[in-house]
Amino acid sequence: MTTSQVHSPAPADPDGELAALRGDCARxxxxxxxxERFAALPVPPSLxxxxxxxxxxxxxxxAMSEYGD
Incomplete structure (x- = not known):
């Protein structure tokens, strides 16, 4: 008898801990x-x-209050 493993595409930790998220991203x-990287050019103020x-x-x-109120 063989044991098959099922890998879920969802993260293993449903609480969303940072370590689980980083592991998912690394995989x-x-x-x-x-x-390709490119340098952003400044936009002239006239535009x-x-x-x-x-x-x-x-x-x-x-209607929103200021931060810190």
Whole structure:
């Protein structure tokens, strides 16, 4: 009689401890090759036109308290 082992794709620790997460990442790392590295170029200020926030999001942010309150 042979004993077969079943490996679950889910982490062994459902509580999500950092050690379990790091182990999962280390096992997946060989399957995810790194892309080519490139240096990010600065964006000229003339191309920055500001940020547009929808009214609903603005109200949500206004309703949030400041950090530390």
């Amino acid at each position: 997946m790392a060989p399957r995810w090759p790194a892309g 920055i036109h500001g940020v547009t926030v929808p009214p609903g999001s603005a109200r949500l942010l206004e």
